[in-house]
Amino acid sequence: MCSRFPEHVAQIAGPYRRHACQALVAAVVGAILAGCERETRGFEHSLDAARIAPADDASTNARVAHDERNAYALAAGKRLWTWYNCAGCHAHGGGASGPALTNNVWVYGSDPAALYRSIADGRPNGMPAFGTRLSNDQIWQLSAYVRSLAAIAPQDAAPNRDDAFLTRTPESFMDPQPALGPVPSSSGSSR
C-alpha cells in the first residue's frame, strides 16, 4: 500500500517517505479503532433462566452507556422494535393504543432501569411483559433504542435506516422538544 504513496506527497516527504507513510497508517488505524466503540458487537444473547433486574450499579451504568453509543446495539433494538410488534401500539414513537414515546411524557419514568422494567415486566395499564421472550441483552438494546428515539440518549450513534417508508424524522435527528408548539397560522378556524 505504501509503495503506491502519491508522488507529490512522496516528494514532500523526501527521504522520510517510508516513515511518513507508516505514521499515517498508524494514525488512520488509530482513528478507526477509536471509532470502533460505536461498532462493537456482543454475541451472547442467551435467554437467561434467571433474569437479573437492573441495579443502580457500575456494571448496569456501563452497559447502558455502551449501548446508547453503539450503533449495533441501537440497530438491534430497532429490529426488535419491529419483530416484537412494538410499533403496533407505539407506532414509530408517536403512539397509538400505547403512549407516545417521543413527547417527553413518561408515565413510568425515562431512566434506563425504568424502561428495562417496563419492557421486561410490563405495566398495569396494558403494556405486555416481554421478559420471557427477550434476553437481558435484547431488553437493554431495546431500551437504548427507545431512548434514542425519544432523543434523551446521546445521538452520536445511529441505528440502521428504516426498512419501510419513513413516517417521521430519523432517530438521530429527533427533536427532544415537546410535541405541542405554537398554533400554526394555517389552522385554528372553523369553516
Add this chain to the structure above:
Amino acid sequence: MSSRGRDRGRVGRGKGRSFDLNIALAKQASRAVVTACAMGLLLFAAMPVSSGTPTPGSSGEAAAHWPSPGRDAALTRFTPLADISPSNVASLKLMFTHSTGILRGHEAAPIVVGDTMYIVTPYPHRVEALDLTHAGRPRWRFDPQPDAYAQGVACCDVVNRGLAYANGKVFFNTLDNQTIALDAANGRELWRFRSGDVKAGETRTMAPLVVDGRVFIGNSGSAFGVRGWLAALDESNGKELWRAYSTGPDAEVLIGADYRPFYAKDRGTDLGVTSWPRDGWKIGGGTVWGWISYDPKLDLIYYGTSHPAPLNAAQRPGANRYTSGIFARDARTGMARWFYQLSPHDEFGYGAVNENVLVELEWGGRSRAVLLHPDQNGYVYVIDRASGEVLSAEAFAPINTSTGVDLSTGELRYAAAKQQRLGTVVRDICPGAAGAKSWQPSAYSPRTKLLYIPHQNLCQDQQVMQTSYIVGTPYLGSISQMKPGPGGARGRVTAWDPVAATARWTIDEDLPVWSGALATAGDIVFYGTLDGWFKAVDARDGRRLWQYRTSSGIVGQPVSYRGTDGKQYVAVLAGVGGWAGAVVAGELDVRDGSAAGGFAGALPDLKYRTVRGGMLYVFALP
C-alpha cells in the same frame, strides 16, 4: 333489587360500586349544624327512590324516548318529534350541561326513558342516571371498576358506544370484556357476564342490542388477531345462550341446514376453515364491534364482521371467511340464514361492521324489505333482508381500491394498482384503513327517504411486511399514514337516496365527521365535528340552520326526546377521541405520521383545534 344481585355486589368480585346520592346527601345533612336546613335536606333525601324510577310511557308517547343508541332495532336514529323545525331551530338554546369527568373519546349515545337520562363514559365506564326534571341532577352512579390493562390493548381509543335500556334495566359493555346489567331505578348491579382476555388483546366496545329477553354482544380486537364472535345472553341472568364465531368450522360459526346465502361464492362447507391457511382462522380477526339490528317480522338479526388479521394479506391467502361481511342470523337460535362477504380477502382493513339500517323501499314497483349499509369500502349496499341479494352498491365516496360490485356474482372488483406488494409502498389508497366511513352511525328519515351518512374523505400510503403473531400484541404487519382525500375536505355528510343510488346533497367538512347523525320529523339533521361544533342542517337540502361550539370535539351520537315538560330536547356528548380523535385524547405525537394507526398523518392540526374532556350538552327551544 334481587337478593342475587345484592350477593353479587357484596361477595361478587368486589368490583362493582354504586353510589346512591340520596343517601350521601342524608349523611351530609345529618352533620349539618342548622337543624332546619338539615331537616329540609333529610326530607328531600327521604323521598322514595321510586320517584326517580323510569317508567316507559310515563310521559305519554313512545316517541318521547330514546331507549337505545339506534333508538329502534332498525337503527334509524330518527325521532318522530317535530317541534324543532327549520323555521325555529335558529333559536335553539343550551338548557344544561353535565361534565363526565373523563378525558377520552365519548362515542356513546345518551339514553332517555321517562324522566331519566342514562350515560356511559369511555373507560373506566362510569354510568350515571340523570334526573331530567332537575336539569340533569345525578340520581345514581355506577363504577364497574374495569381492569386497567384493557386500556393498552384497545386499538382505537378506550371508547364505549353506548348502553341500552329494556324492562327496567340498563345494559352496557366494558373494555375489559364484561357485560353488566343494572337496575335502572337505582343503579344496583343485577349481573355480570365476563368472557374474553385482555391479555390476548380482546376488548368490548360495542353497544349491546336487547330484543325479546336477549342481549346481543360482540367482541373487539381484530388488530390483535382476536377471533370474532357474537353471543346472545339471557336478559334476566346474563347466561350465554349461544355464541356464533366469525371464523372456524361450521359448528362454531353456527352454520347449518338453514344457511342459504344468495351468492354461490358464500356457499360451502367449513369455509371458515378452508378459506384460510392452516390454523389462520384461530387468529384471524372478524370481530363484531359495530351495530346489530333486528327485524321482528323475519326474526333475524343483522351485523357485520370486522377485517381479517393480519393486515399483511400475504400471510393469509384465501377469502378469509367470514370476515368483512354481513351475517343474517335467527335471533332465537343464532343459526346463520345468509352471509355476504363485502370485501373478500380484505387487504385494506375495511371490515364490514358499519350499521345495517332496516327500511322498506319502493323498488321496481313493489315494496321491499331491505337493509342499507354504507360500508368502509366506499359503497352503499342495498340488500334484500330476507335473501341477502345485493340490489345496489354504488360509491358514496372516492374509491380507487375497487372499480365496482358485480351484482350477478356479488364480487367486489378490486383494482390491481392498489393491491399490496410486500416491501413496496403503495401510495394514495382511497379510502384508507379507516374506510370511507367507520363506526359513526348514519340516520334514516322515512319522511325524506334519505340516509344521512357522516363520514371521512381520507386516503393513505401503506407498506406491508411479514409479522409474527405474539399473543396480546398487535397482529398487523403494516405501516400506514393517512392523508386528506381528493378535494382536501377531510370530512363529509352525505344525504344518500338509496332508490336513485346517488347523493341528494353533501356537506364538506374540514375535519372527518366522526359523530353519529340524528334525523328528526322536523326535517332536521344533527351532527358534530371533531373541533366541537354541533350543527343542525336542513334534511332536504343540507342548508346549515344552526350551530353551537361545545367544549371538545364531538364523536358521540346525538339523540332527541320529549321532556316531562312537553318540550323536544336534543342531547349529545362532546369529548374528542375515538380512532380519529386519539391524537388528542391519547396525547399522541403527530410528528410521527403513523401515530394513531396513521391518523396523525391526516390530522396534524387537530390538537390545535380542540382539547379533551367529556361533557353532556342538552338543547331545546326557549
